[in-house]
Amino acid sequence: NNPNDLTTVSNNDLFWMTEDDSGVLWITSRYGGVNKLYPSLQRFGLYRSIPGNTNTLSSNNVYSVLAENDGIIWIGTFGGGLNRFDRNSGIMTLFKNDPKDPESISNNKIQNIYQDKQGYLWMATSGGGLNKLDPATGKFTVYKSTPNDDKTMGSNFLTMIKPAGPDHLWIGTLGFGLDLFNMESGEVEKVYKYEAGNPNSLTEDTIYDLT
Numbered sequence: 001n002n003p004n005d006l007t008t009v010s011n012n013d014l015f016w017m018t019e020d021d022s023g024v025l026w027i028t029s030r031y032g033g034v035n036k037l038y039p040s041l042q043r044f045g046l047y048r049s050i051p052g053n054t055n056t057l058s059s060n061n062v063y064s065v066l067a068e069n070d071g072i073i074w075i076g077t078f079g080g081g082l083n084r085f086d087r088n089s090g091i092m093t094l095f096k097n098d099p100k101d102p103e104s105i106s107n108n109k110i111q112n113i114y115q116d117k118q119g120y121l122w123m124a125t126s127g128g129g130l131n132k133l134d135p136a137t138g139k140f141t142v143y144k145s146t147p148n149d150d151k152t153m154g155s156n157f158l159t160m161i162k163p164a165g166p167d168h169l170w171i172g173t174l175g176f177g178l179d180l181f182n183m184e185s186g187e188v189e190k191v192y193k194y195e196a197g198n199p200n201s202l203t204e205d206t207i208y209d210l211t
Contacts, residue, residue, distance in 0.1 A: 076110030172207025
């Protein structure tokens, strides 16, 4: 970041990056909104929150971003909910938790976003468990940890989502290991955790990334 050059990255504390079908890189930062990099020009553009303007980001604290092939960019903020940005129209749509609506997103702190082959969006939240969004309806299905139920996740504080075959997801948690989640049944089938004395177990129970 160069404060005197608006074409440089907005903040040096970067978190996540994705590439859209036109080759533009979308880069999130903890405090600087979303930067987009045009590789051929070596210049950055910026999307950020502007107080009083509802057609901007809901928060500059952004942890995750996902680019669809049709020009839709999904932006997960940490505290401001989920933003849907349409590059073609320039319209920003916000999805936030509504305590009165069980079909709204369960938590506004989004750590990671994954899109399955059916087009559904899956979000790992910090405190609200796993959320599934149907983009056609704007409705969310929430999967939360339930005490003493080993078919639910061990924690509602999730970190990462990756595919595990056609019908399953790997769900990383904050301090409770790695869950194998069945998308069809909505249940956890297996949990991988650190086991003292077992060299084949996880080395720790917080999952930072999956590849």
